[in-house]
Amino acid sequence: MENVNKMLLLAVLLSGFILHSAEVRAEKIGIIMFSEESRYAEAAKGIRDRLEEEGIQEPKTTFMEEHAGANKAKAAEIVRKFAAAKMDLIFSLGTSASMAVAREIKDVPIVFSVVFDPVEAGLVKDWKSSGNNLTGTSTLVPMSMIMDNLILLAPVKRLAVLYTPGEKNSESTLKRLQEVQAVYKITVLPVLITKKEEISHILPEIIRTSDAIYLTGSNLVDSEVSMIVDRATRGNVITVTHLEDLAEKGVLLGVCSDSYMLGRLAGGKGIKILKGAKPSSIPTDVLKNFSVILNMKTVAAGGFKISPDVMKKITRTIE
Numbered sequence: 001m002e003n004v005n006k007m008l009l010l011a012v013l014l015s016g017f018i019l020h021s022a023e024v025r026a027e028k029i030g031i032i033m034f035s036e037e038s039r040y041a042e043a044a045k046g047i048r049d050r051l052e053e054e055g056i057q058e059p060k061t062t063f064m065e066e067h068a069g070a071n072k073a074k075a076a077e078i079v080r081k082f083a084a085a086k087m088d089l090i091f092s093l094g095t096s097a098s099m100a101v102a103r104e105i106k107d108v109p110i111v112f113s114v115v116f117d118p119v120e121a122g123l124v125k126d127w128k129s130s131g132n133n134l135t136g137t138s139t140l141v142p143m144s145m146i147m148d149n150l151i152l153l154a155p156v157k158r159l160a161v162l163y164t165p166g167e168k169n170s171e172s173t174l175k176r177l178q179e180v181q182a183v184y185k186i187t188v189l190p191v192l193i194t195k196k197e198e199i200s201h202i203l204p205e206i207i208r209t210s211d212a213i214y215l216t217g218s219n220l221v222d223s224e225v226s227m228i229v230d231r232a233t234r235g236n237v238i239t240v241t242h243l244e245d246l247a248e249k250g251v252l253l254g255v256c257s258d259s260y261m262l263g264r265l266a267g268g269k270g271i272k273i274l275k276g277a278k279p280s281s282i283p284t285d286v287l288k289n290f291s292v293i294l295n296m297k298t299v300a301a302g303g304f305k306i307s308p309d310v311m312k313k314i315t316r317t318i319e
Contacts, residue, residue, distance in 0.1 A: 024054045024274050026061050026088035032078050032101060033067035034094030037222055038245040039139075039259040040067065043093050043113045046263020047270070054271050068097060070219040075100040082108075089270055092136075093263075095121050095169040095217070102134055109273045112136030113266040114259060116169035116217060116242075117176075118284055127284050135269050135282040137262045139217075141242045141290055143176045146255045147184045149292055150212060150240055152310055153253060159240075160189045160210040162199075162228070164218035173216040173242070199224045207235035215241040215251055225249045233302040247293040248318055252304065254293035261287055291315050 031047065033040035044065065051057065064085060068075035079100050082090055090110045092098040098112035102123055116139050118124045125131035150156055161177055163170040174190055181188045191206060193199060199220070206213060213232050215221050221228070229250035232239050239251045247254030269282050295318045299306055 024056065024271060026056060026274055028062050028064065028085055028087045029056070029270075030082040030085065030087045030090040031063065031065040032075065032082065032090070032092050032097045033065075034075060034097035035070035035219060035222070036067055037094075038248070039114055039243060040093040042245075042259035043263035043266065044091070046260040046265075047091050047113070047267040050264045050267025051270065056271070056274070068100075070223075072096060072100065076104075079104045089273060091266060091270065095123075096167065096219075098123055098134075098136070099168065102132075106133055108133065109270075109279045110134045110136075111266050111270045111273070111279070113262050114139055116140055117172040120172040120175070121168040124284055130280050130284065133279050135273075135279040136284050137266045137269070138284060138286045139242065139257045139259075139262065140286050141255050141257065143180045144183075145290065146240065146242060147180055147186065149253060149255055149310075149313055150238070151184060151186075152313065153306070154211065154238055154304075156186055156211040156238065158187050158189060158210045159212050159214055160191050160206045161214040161216065162191045162193055162218065162221045163216045164193050164220050167218050170216040170218040170221075173214070177214065193218060193220050196220050196223055199228065203228065203231050207232055207237050210237060212238040212240055215239060215243070215246050217243055222246070225251065229298060233298055236302055236304075238304070239298070244291065244293065247295055250295055250298050252295055252298045252302070254291070254295075256291050256293060257287045258291060293318060 031044055066078045075097055083105055087108050090108055092101045092112045093114050095115045098115055101110055110133055113136055123134055161174050163174045177188050225246055229239050240253045241251045242256055244256040244259055272282055292313050293316045294314045
């Protein structure tokens with residue numbers, strides 16, 4: 001009788017294990033990117049790679065991957081498409097894309113990534129619990145870390161911040177820089193950009209009156225990175241950002257999260273949801289480690305002097 005009981009117990013345990021293993025599955029997963037910027041593509045790759053490690057891949061799972069071309073109307077159209085497709089899980093990359101999905105879809109779990117400040121954007125109630133059907137990962141970098149590296153690079157007193165009103169990630173970056181300006185005795189100069197054409201017209205004045213230019217995640221700023229960096233560099237003005245792909249495009253100094261690793265972290269949250277966890281029970285995270293990136297091409301082009309103390313802080317160079 002004892003042996004029979006042991007066999008029954010073993011059978012129950014094995015069946016539980018089989019059921020548990022089968023829980024990690026999904027028929028349809030949507031991935032929406034706000035634009036074709038490489039940070040979104042890298043995060044999407046991180047998501048897919050992490051899911052694949054759990055066996056969540058085609059053809060067992062259908063993936064619908066779309067980007068909105070930095071167009072809010074197109075993003076809304078993709079969201080409607082996802083809603084009609086009855087997804088099991090949606091990943092949204094970028095603040096604007098995430099806001100578009102969160103606004104319309106309340107009955108499907110959403111995992112966002114490459115979002116600067118999800119609390120400020122209204123995506124989640126707080127970092128510990130969203131209070132809704134969302135969770136995710138953030139590109140948020142402590143502004144103190146950015147400022148510490150910036151003033152080590154040069155005696156910056158006036159920092160122009162290129163931002164676009166209505167783009168929450170861009171507005172939040174400006175707000176956080178303004179909160180620390182007094183501590184660093186740096187005057188933050190907000191530079192409002194509403195049209196791409198405005199940038200070339202206002203740059204000469206910005207370069208004349210600023211020691212450094214901060215490039216936020218504004219889509220308008222993203223579209224003109226090369227021109228901004230080129231003119232600033234020729235004027236011997238430092239450029240700085242918290243976005244990895246902008247540093248790769250030429251911005252002199254970047255203090256950044258790794259987009260691919262943010263995607264992997266988001267993919268892990270998606271796996272927890274597919275195993276039965278509620279999004280509101282999964283905290284929103286930032287990466288624990290940040291890269292301090294120096295673009296050596298820009299250093300050479302501008303003749304910037306980089307001290308040994310600065311080089312000690314650099315974790316990655318772009319040659």
